[in-house]
Amino acid sequence: xxxxxxxxxxxxxxxxxxxxxxxxxxxxxxxxxxxxxxxxxxxxxxxxxxxxxxxxxxxxxxxxxxxxxxxxxxxxxxxxxxxxxxxxxxxxxxxxxxxxxxxxxxxxxxxxxxxxxxxxxxxxxxxxxxxxxxxxxxxxxxxxxxxxxxxxxxxxxxxxxxxxxxxxxxxxxxxxxxxxxxxxxxxxxxxxxxxxxxxxxxxxxxxxxxxxxxxxxxxxxxxxxxxxxxxxxxxxxxxxxxxxxxxxxxxxxxxx
Amino acid sequence: xxxxxxxxxxxxxxxxxxxxxxxxxxxxxxxxxxxxxxxxxxxxxxxxxxxxxxxxxxxxxxxxxxxxxxxxxxxxxxxxxxxxxxxxxxxxxxxxxxxxxxxxxxxxxxxxxxxxxxxxxxxxxxxxxxxxxxxxxxxxxxxxxxxxxxxxxxxxxxxxxxxxxxxxxxxxxxxxxxxxxxxxxxxxxxxxxxxxxxxxxxxxxxxxxxxxxxxxxxxxxxxxxxxxxxxxxxxxxxxxxxxxxxxxxxxxxxxxxxxxxxxxxxxxxxxxxxxxxxxxxxxxxxxxxxxxxxxxxxxxxxxxxxxxxxxxxxxxxxxxxxxxx
Numbered sequence: 379x380x381x382x383x384x385x386x387x388x389x390x391x392x393x394x395x396x397x398x399x400x401x402x403x404x405x406x407x408x409x410x411x412x413x414x415x416x417x418x419x420x421x422x423x424x425x426x427x428x429x430x431x432x433x434x435x436x437x438x439x440x441x442x443x444x445x446x447x448x449x450x451x452x453x454x455x456x457x458x459x460x461x462x463x464x465x466x467x468x469x470x471x472x473x474x475x476x477x478x479x480x481x482x483x484x485x486x487x488x489x490x491x492x493x494x495x496x497x498x499x500x501x502x503x504x505x506x507x508x509x510x511x512x513x514x515x516x517x518x519x520x521x522x523x524x525x526x527x528x529x530x531x532x533x534x535x536x537x538x539x540x541x542x543x544x545x546x547x548x549x550x551x552x553x554x555x556x557x558x559x560x561x562x563x564x565x566x567x568x569x570x571x572x573x574x575x576x577x578x579x580x581x582x583x584x585x586x587x588x589x590x591x592x593x594x595x596x597x598x599x600x601x602x603x604x605x606x607x608x609x610x611x612x613x614x615x616x617x618x619x620x621x622x623x624x625x626x627x628x629x630x631x632x633x634x
Numbered sequence: 635x636x637x638x639x640x641x642x643x644x645x646x647x648x649x650x651x652x653x654x655x656x657x658x659x660x661x662x663x664x665x666x667x668x669x670x671x672x673x674x675x676x677x678x679x680x681x682x683x684x685x686x687x688x689x690x691x692x693x694x695x696x697x698x699x700x701x702x703x704x705x706x707x708x709x710x711x712x713x714x715x716x717x718x719x720x721x722x723x724x725x726x727x728x729x730x731x732x733x734x735x736x737x738x739x740x741x742x743x744x745x746x747x748x749x750x751x752x753x754x755x756x757x758x759x760x761x762x763x764x765x766x767x768x769x770x771x772x773x774x775x776x777x778x779x780x781x782x783x784x785x786x787x788x789x790x791x792x793x794x795x796x797x798x799x800x801x802x803x804x805x806x807x808x809x810x811x812x813x814x815x816x817x818x819x820x821x822x823x824x825x826x827x828x829x830x831x832x833x834x835x836x837x838x839x840x841x842x843x844x845x846x847x848x849x850x851x852x853x854x855x856x857x858x859x860x861x862x863x864x865x866x867x868x869x870x871x872x873x874x875x876x877x878x879x880x881x882x883x884x885x886x887x888x889x890x891x892x893x894x895x896x897x898x899x900x901x902x903x904x905x906x907x908x909x910x911x912x913x914x915x916x917x918x919x920x921x922x923x924x925x926x927x928x929x930x931x932x933x934x935x936x937x938x939x940x941x942x943x944x945x946x947x948x949x950x951x952x953x954x955x956x957x958x959x
Contacts, residue, residue, distance in 0.1 A: 510745075621953045
């Protein structure tokens, strides 16, 4: 099987995000960078498919030079090779441009199934998987929590509001991974050593022949609105405090 | 020139979902500022009768694509149908819901139309004749003001955030041929397993009672279930509680779970890790109950109780029961 897993490097979930004073973005000096957690589920599922059915896992990432660490992390987990699309012209790439870059890479290599995280936890847009599927003209299965491979098709479970769907799609297709799909492995020490020697092809936008002009632009980044200071309900008696909270919710907040 | 504000209505099992009315009301507001019309795309099978309900919330025209291939929802079929009618009419703005279905469809559709999309917006306005979409990033650790240079300008709106406003319009129905080639549809729904608990999804709940590590185990959540029952809400969980196996993943609130914005969020035994706060800070009112007075959750709370949650929560359930009857 030819399996592809797309990965993005993002700030760790514990990172404090500070908006630049001029609103042009976030301060990224202090940030610890990690593989997008949802992409880890995709990489893990790719590795499990390979282990069961044979084949090769190729990692594809679009990101600045530092994103190479994330490609290496995926290789250390067990993937075979990588493609890193790195170009300053893509620094502010939106979902459409990112998906175009991924599509341009993937069109040049054989593929049966492509994994993406259901969204990246930095911009939270959740668009790249579906856009990639569209650009490749293949079906998409988003928010997948279970996957069964059956040769020329896959059967997946996909939770929606108040229900779970079981869907079957012919290959090739794009699967976007949701938490619950699997438990991603950690890279082992031998894995990390081996990863250093695995091939990673670095490409720029010109080599891919893609337009780098984004369709959307974050004109301004703003900090979240400050919440007004709250009240701490004092007293020794839990019952009294509970009754006071209930009263405030009823009379002041009017939410119950 | 691109003109008009469009929405892609969402229906399931022949009933419009609430987000459709939120979309219609928001589109009406934008269209009035632009002196434009509101049109809705309604896709499914045997759903023409739903058009009038959209009219109630300000929709002038409803484009109905009716085909057995559009029921139940399949990404490829809906994207083909929606793209066809949008290309024929060239709207300036297209809004969808940031529901599970809306997120799945909107990105595919934006790809098909080679345009930009702002996902999961919490506010949209018209500035200099263009759509300005405001959306959380980093799960709400900051917000971005997004503008789109291509047309249509697309945005998906977070459910439960935009007001529903009645404003009766004609909702004139135009049927169109969705032109779906069955051979192009590669996906098939094999089974729909409905959640029979009768609970709405966390992202659509008005009240959420969440438990964290302080619940001490899965059985601890029983008192939260009871409080949620009285308040007609849902029970959520922190990442710690989900990772410990106490609750299902679908209950997780936070940066790697669901981002929620209920009217009332009651956090019990939740310390308030930054990735959790990110997922619930846009709740209208927040109550925190925690033994640890230093817990970061108190900085976000409107009302805080520093005490043993196992004593406070049952009392709160009792007190609420008295008030809500």
